[in-house]
Amino acid sequence: MHQFIIRHCQCAEGEEYAMPHRSMKMDDTLDDFAPRDISLNDVTKRVYVAGHGPAVIVMTEMPGISPHVARFARWVRDAGFTVYMPSLFGRDGAVPTAEEGVAVFQHACMSAEFRAFQANESSPVTRWLRALARHAHQECGGPGVGAIGMCFTGNFALTMMLEPSMLAPVLSQPSLPLRDPAGLEIAPDELHAVKERLDRDDLTVLAYRFKGDQICRAERFAAYAEALGDRFVARELPDDAVNTDVSPFFARHVPYPHSVVTQHLIDAAGEPTMAARDEILAFFTKRLAAAG
Template sequence: MGLLDSWTPGSHTVGGVTHPTYRKGRGPGVIVIHEVPGVTPEVIGFAEEVVAQGHTVVMPSLFGSPGRGYGTVNTARSLVQVCVSREFTLFALGATAPVAVWLRSLARELHEELGGVGVGAVGMCFTGGYVLAMLADAPVVAPVLAQPATPVPVGAARRRDLGLSPADLDAVRAKVNAGCQVLGLRYREDRQVGDRFETLRREFGDNFIAVEFPGAQHSTLTLHRKQEGVDRVLAFFAAKLGTADRESPER
């Protein structure tokens, strides 16, 4: 049995751009955005825990081959997809990636269907900062940034940059100042994250909640998984989306 066999396949289209989606669960909505190379077994495993807590989880497949692991060939193919697609940006400063339009639409659609206070969203590595872009113009009330790694941290400016246009940064700042908290996770010596946590602290103050672990590993929720990090994300979703009174998933 494949890891995605229990998930319902679908798709979402915005402005002529279509991406596959996988959906499972009941309860408040959470969008789980995969990292490079794609919807790996580890990403699916994390998403299953979010489902078990009492959430409707939607996993978009933005690039890569769903269900495949972190092999060299699979990773290289995913990177090629990212580099040639106009939806993504690798080095742009002060710019929001075009894929944010698609992700915001997905969040709006899920919220319109399920109702409630809003949806949760978690991005990882290459997609980590996309959750902030969603927060700027979508009903995201539980944003999680796991080791945000774009723009690629080449040079001091890119190491600090949050991957947002000035207008989107203003919109995010307004929502955070109004009380929306942002959760971030990283290994402290992970060079791919650059200096973004310092920027997040400066921009959002106490409403940025940093969960940091010693070491130079990278994928806090998947390949280099820290159970404490997973638990903090699940608790954040439960508190912000109204599932805190439900029984925690067995592990």
């Protein structure tokens, strides 16, 4: 059984509402999401859907949809969006243990869906995610779709800009390719097409990292800035803004600042990580709000 407390939050219109706060130390049943098996491009994936309004695709970090990832998805939902949270790896809703998390990571690295190590290549799963963006836009309407990738999926929101309905990409600690700190996990022709679209449609990309992140390092953000120019809007958070009360997987295998809006977020007013969360929600609102 989940442990709950009631906390008061601000909705998109500024009115207060009461939202149950679930324990981050217990598996999340995801009972307030509708699990749907969505088939696109002859591939079926489980997608957790909740909310109303324009669509935002929330892509999980490694090693799966943890309670922290689900909490962020609920914040997006409660800001006035329909969240589509695809299950890409791991055990949905689980608190990541050290052993299970390593097994998930190793399996993903070997999967044909991902390009964990190669620079200048796009993960094949991004084609399915682009189709999901198109599908979500058809279901939800509005000007377009937003997306956020985290860690292993961090760059996917950028590649998804090849889908015309995508308007609001957010890259949170993009970590691929793992062996090249300055590498970008996107094919050069696709990167060029994305840059052309950003310029043509006057769009920007938001990106976040902690300064001391040992996976998503400063060299990667420099490479993005060189490729995208001022269309790439980077935010680097101080290392002392990190939450240290994390799951066993992160405690053992990620012992440095990394997950900006999930594990390492400090859920308290005035914290830099909460300011990052609020900026992301405002970005989605600005890009996806219906005209008029």
